[in-house]
Amino acid sequence: MVDYKRSEPFRHLLVTPVEVQYQCTVNQVAFTRVGKIIDISPSGISLLVPELLKTEELQSPIGLSFCLDTKLLETxxxxxxxxxxxxxxxYGVELEENEAFEQLIIEELKLRRKKEIQSQKQ
Structure with a gap:
């Protein structure tokens, strides 16, 4: 892996990490594990996992399922x-390009952020 920096200004550090299920297939065997998203942008996430991913897992696409606010997001x-x-x-994960999905992330983040602000005021 090489140094890689997302070149977009909109990245949201999550006050409370979001649980994420991630899946990958290695040698026709599917693995599903749980991790946390600690920051997110419309085109990528920072995925926190308890142990190193194997080289084979890093070389294949990772499926992600998570909920930022109310909707289940899968990509x-x-x-x-x-x-x-x-x-x-x-791990820094670059999400597949999909304009509609990027807009959904932004909408869900806006809703989530409003709730975070309200809970901080209380």
């Missing part, structure tokens, strides 16, 4: 970078 992406984190391993 695929490719791992672009990794770094060690206090709670596990953090």
């Amino acid at each position: 695929a992406g490719e791992v672009r970078w990794k770094k060690y984190h206090a709670e596990g391993i953090q």
Whole structure:
């Protein structure tokens, strides 16, 4: 993996990480695991997992299922970078390009952020 930086200005650091199920297929065997999204933008996420992904897992697309606010979001992406984190391993995942899905992420983030602000006021 090479250094990779998303070149978009809109990235949201989640106050409370979002649980995500991620799947990949290696040698025709599907794996499903659970991790956390710690930041998100319309084109990518930072995925936090408890253990290193195997080389074969990193070379295949990863399916992702998560809920930012009210809707179940499902997409695929490719791992672009990794770094060690206090709670596990953090991977940068570039999401497949889809304008409608990117707009859905933005809408869900707006709703989520409003709720975060309201709960901080209380």
